[in-house]
Amino acid sequence: MRRLSGLLLLLMLAACASPATVPPTVVYGDGLTPEQAARNFVTVVQRVEPVAEQVCRQQALVANCDFQIAIDDRPDQQANAFQTVDETGRPYLVFTLPLIAQARNQDELAFVLGHEASHHIAGHIAKQDQSAMTGAMVAAAIASAGGADPETVRAAQDFGAEIGARTYSKEFELEADALGAQIAYRAGYDPVVGMAFFDRLPDPGDEFLGTHPAMSQRKAVVLKVTEELKAGAGS
Numbered sequence: 001m002r003r004l005s006g007l008l009l010l011l012m013l014a015a016c017a018s019p020a021t022v023p024p025t026v027v028y029g030d031g032l033t034p035e036q037a038a039r040n041f042v043t044v045v046q047r048v049e050p051v052a053e054q055v056c057r058q059q060a061l062v063a064n065c066d067f068q069i070a071i072d073d074r075p076d077q078q079a080n081a082f083q084t085v086d087e088t089g090r091p092y093l094v095f096t097l098p099l100i101a102q103a104r105n106q107d108e109l110a111f112v113l114g115h116e117a118s119h120h121i122a123g124h125i126a127k128q129d130q131s132a133m134t135g136a137m138v139a140a141a142i143a144s145a146g147g148a149d150p151e152t153v154r155a156a157q158d159f160g161a162e163i164g165a166r167t168y169s170k171e172f173e174l175e176a177d178a179l180g181a182q183i184a185y186r187a188g189y190d191p192v193v194g195m196a197f198f199d200r201l202p203d204p205g206d207e208f209l210g211t212h213p214a215m216s217q218r219k220a221v222v223l224k225v226t227e228e229l230k231a232g233a234g235s
Contacts, residue, residue: 111194115180
């Protein structure tokens, strides 16, 4: 989750269909060609975005459910995806070209897309901002009460905001994994296959003050949700 930067270069979905937009240095997963990677991404967006918007409206926690899918085409980017909003509150789901290229199948792309959409659906940016504000206020009050000078109070405020923003970040990631699995499943994809993307990421190991939970926790959540969804469909 992050705020939309004016410096971010975005290519909208139509541009993704052209392999010419993909730098030659990008590595593709499982022998995919640029054309196949582009088609996979376009297909996933066409199937998952309507489901995400439907779930967003059903949850009714945020006002704007009109997702925009964008590609970060800046050079030397890592495989990454994130959710953000513009100044009007319109949600953007942004993928870097390396992530699109390295995804081994549509299930992985669908799960990542569902996960990022879930951050917006659950209102995580607003909740994170509120937590950061609370942390900043508390830290500044404590510093002031201790007789700290203005510069030290500002430093404490910044530190408190950082700690506050991280307070619920792991919880938010697990919530997004669970809801993202539901979205991917409803769009016709297998979240368990999709979560294999985790196996190629560094495991944060549930570090103190880390922003992401351990991979084992995340995979357990996705597996549990998917089993429940399949059991419900078979009953």
